[in-house]
Amino acid sequence: MCGADTAARRTHHERHLMLFLVAALLLLGLMLGTVAHAPLSFTLVAAAVIGVWLAVFAVRERHGRRRETSS
Template sequence: MLFLVAALLLLGMVMGTVAHTPLPVTLVAAGLIAVWLVIFAIRERHGRRRQTSAH
């Protein structure tokens, strides 16, 4: 429950920050986060394939 409250507070802070930044800055930041998440997902998938094939 405490984790949920902390997550909601953090989300509120982030959304408040996004509301005060210009739209192009927000879109660039969102794009960078999306690229980072895609790279992370590819690396995780590649790492799991290598690990399971060795066993």
């Protein structure tokens, strides 16, 4: 029973991860289309925001995986 619960939680987490990645890719596509018409300063700020967002995501994922394997 415990194994099924863990598998269900993992599947739920993977769905959220996939939705997050799809949203990130859509945002990236939107920003790339905008870059052609946007000033350089806006492009650099947007790139920095997306970079920080992805870095936070990577840290959270790494921290979450360590917690899962240690329990």
